[in-house]
Structures are given as C-alpha cells and as structure tokens.
Amino acid sequence: MKKTLLISGIILLTIAPLTQMLAQDDDQPNLRLGAKIGANLYSISDDPGLVDDDTGLGTEFGIYGRIGDRFYVQPGLDFVSYKAHVIRTVQPRPDERDAFVARYMRVPVLIGYRSTYDGSVLSHIRYFAGPSFAFNVGVKDNNLALRRKDVRNAQFALSGGLGFDVRFLALDVTYHYGISTVLNDDDAEGKGRALSLTLGFAF
Template sequence: MKSAFIYALLLLGSFSALAQDRSDLTLGAKVGINFYSLSNDALVVDDDTGIATEFGIYGRIGERFFIQPELNFVNYKTHLITQNQPRAGERDALTVRYLRVPVLVGFRTSYDGKVASRIRFMAGPSVSYIVNVADNNLGIGRSDLHNAQFALNGGAGFEVWMLRLDLLYHHYLTSLFNDNNSEGKGRAFSISAGIEF
C-alpha cells in the first residue's frame, strides 16, 4: 500500500509540473462508493452485489474536449459461495483492493442549469492492479486472482455548486479468477464526488 501512495504523489507532482505550462489543465480529487458484482462463472455457486469505497486524483486536459487520466484506489466487494471453498455452502465477502488507472476521453457541454451545469460525457480504458486481498473464509488469496485486469469505462459527470459528481460504469474484460475454467468478469457502477483545485 505504501508504494501505491508513492505512485499517487508522483502522479500529482507530474500533474502539478504540467499545470505550470498549461492553462487548460485542471487537477482534482474525488471520493465515492461502488457497487460490484461478477458475471456468470463456473467456479461460483452464488454471488451478490457488494458495496465498497474508492478515492483518487485526476488531471483533466482541455475544456470542451478533454483527456482525463486518473489514479484511483478502489475496494471492490462481492459476497460469494464458490465450488472449491474450505467450508461448502458458507457465504463470505471477497474484498479486493486495486490501484486503477483509467484514461478517459470526453466532451463537456456548455449547459448551465440552476442546479447542475457543464455536463461531461466520457469513456475510455483502464488497467487495475491488485494491491491486497482481505482475509476471507473462501480460501481465496492474491495468487488465485489475475493481478492485472483491463476494463472499459464510461459515464457522465456534472457540476453542482463546488462539487464535481461522476456516475461511471466499469466493464471488466479480464476474468477475476486466475483459473482456466473461470469466465467471471467484474461489473461495477461507481458514484463519486470531487473538488478541483
């Protein structure tokens, strides 16, 4: 986890250095919650959606059309019963912590409403790298999961007073489990609030 914070500081430092040369660079930080579940998987008997947290920093380059690289620390949680767990039939939470790096391309409108304004539409790829797997009764550790997972992300954002609100969908292309028989891929919906400085 210490190395993840070092990466965050380096990225923020890089954004700050760019900001001195670019008047169209915006820096921000955000925090939010996500809802995570798995697609059908032969190794999973039953699962349900879990709620967890995420936070991160971002830089947005451009005004109307923009590119937005981010560095996010994400907790994904789902409650599972698996085929191979030590105690058959026992449901437990699987919580995996990731360092997620998306690069979003977007368009921002000039709409200026009474409550919400400057609506943004964005989409792009991301890679997530496992930082940690929480203890669980399923017998699942870090070696049982793919370390790097790729996803497509898309959604919308808007401004409400000083806050920047984002609603994003994350569609993973890599299976969660490091097993040839596994096809379950992550699906997540996130809601975050941020500030820009």
C-alpha cells in the first residue's frame, strides 16, 4: 500500500509541472480524451525459476488524456492481460508447458512529440516515452502452481513507441521494458517484456 501511494505521488508530481509548462505556452492548452483497445506480445526474461518461456498473445484496453499539441503529456489507465507459455523448475507436472496469464491495472505517463507531417494515408507522427506503474489484479488458473500471491503486486516499466494520428483515430506501437521482477521469489530475476499495438478513438 505504501509503495502504491508513493508511486501515485511521484506520477502526480511528474504530471503537474509538465501540465503547467504546457499551459504557459498556450492560454488554453489542447486536451484530447480517448479510449484504446489492442493486443500485445509478452515474454519474461531469463529467470532461475523458469526452464523455458515462449511469447504469448494478450489483450489490453484503456482510457487516456493527451494534454498539449506538438509537445504533450499523456497519462492513462490501462487494463492489461499478459500471457506467456512457460515451464517452471518446480511445478506439479514436471516439464509440462502451460499458459501463465496475469492481469494488471497499468498507469502510464508518456511524454511525446507530435510532428506536423501530413501524409496521404498516415499523418502527424508521434514519438513518445515515459514510465508506467502496474498493479497485479489477478492470475488465471494454471498447472504451474502460480497464483496471484506468487506475482509481484507492484511492477514498474519504461515504455516508448511510435504513433500515428488520422483524424479521430490513433494507432500506437509501444514497447514496454520491465524494471521490476515478475515473480515474488527471493531469487527471481525475470522481467516482463511486451510489444503492444493499439487503436485509439479520440473524443
């Protein structure tokens, strides 16, 4: 709980000065609200507790607010399902591969630049990067003896990517580089790696 409050405070302290800076550049800073939906490819880096790990296909959806125009800040709230096919060193059925599916509530804070490029198909290319905080909200039943208590509650990542705006649509490709370990074991080393593709709709 203390970690959650601390990270929430850091995120707020990050957003506040950036929002104020954008407001100084424009008396009425541009604000766009949107929703997005998409899919992700997820894997876990080398971990002593895993014999093998294959990339899995997950889903995600969320809402966001984009403050600013050319330079912008974009906080959001995402509901993410990550999936990886793994074999653990210790599990009920040795050497049997099963799907590890974990669900998270993720709060990204992205800082971006929106170009003035206006092509015939795609326009206004965006470049963005920033930190994200994710809280584990559940783990799907599996044959790996992995439950919610075995997964780290608070996880942090750095995200960066490329986006395209076409009128009210936004297409984003984002890479998420996990900083925190996925599992709670004392010797855990594996960290999440994800590549997501989302389609957003601005209101």
